Amino acid sequence: MGAFFFSGSHTAKLDEKGRFVLPQEMRFGLVEEGKCEFTIGLGLGGCLAIYKKSVIQKIVEKFQANQHVAKFQKFFTLFFSTLYQTECDKVGRVMLPAALKEAVGIDKEMVIAGVMDKIELWPKHVYDANLRSLLEGTSPGFTLAQMTEEAFALLQEEPKTVGEAVESVMNPAYFPS
Numbered sequence: 001m002g003a004f005f006f007s008g009s010h011t012a013k014l015d016e017k018g019r020f021v022l023p024q025e026m027r028f029g030l031v032e033e034g035k036c037e038f039t040i041g042l043g044l045g046g047c048l049a050i051y052k053k054s055v056i057q058k059i060v061e062k063f064q065a066n067q068h069v070a071k072f073q074k075f076f077t078l079f080f081s082t083l084y085q086t087e088c089d090k091v092g093r094v095m096l097p098a099a100l101k102e103a104v105g106i107d108k109e110m111v112i113a114g115v116m117d118k119i120e121l122w123p124k125h126v127y128d129a130n131l132r133s134l135l136e137g138t139s140p141g142f143t144l145a146q147m148t149e150e151a152f153a154l155l156q157e158e159p160k161t162v163g164e165a166v167e168s169v170m171n172p173a174y175f176p177s
Helices: 024-030 053-064 070-081 098-104 124-136 144-153 162-170
Strands: 009-013 019-021 037-042 048-052 084-087 093-095 109-115 118-123
Touching (some): 009 019, 024 048, 048 053, 048 098, 109 124, 124 144
Antiparallel strands (some): 019 093, 037 084, 048 118
16 A cells, blocks of 8 residues: 555634534544644645644754754744644544634635645635636646646656766657657
């Protein structure tokens, strides 16, 4: 069996206490050492991100080597000061910290999107607008076709040595007829 990854999307509503129900299949993906504990923080592009404990630990380890580099200080302060360790209650509800909810503008409805090693939480109106502009080709700077082409290009294996690079370019299959 291959490595686990998060995928799919679900719509959720916040209750009066600021909680939402995390879909069961996503909860199962967060379980490590028999516990469903995780970290919620700011994500890219105006969303929140839920990270498994093991994923956030890898991020911390990599960032620690650069914690005293001046150009990263503001980012590290914002990133780490907005991380909240949490867990689901017995029925799968997650409390969304007020500071995070306000930071990205989640009020009542949100989209929970599985994205590889994390789960993104989007204000529903923002997610819907982003999806619509991408599908309609009105997204600034990129079309869905361009983004798909560039993303799938990441799957092509890079030559590991200069010799392999020259060999791949000299291969007759490299040049379309």
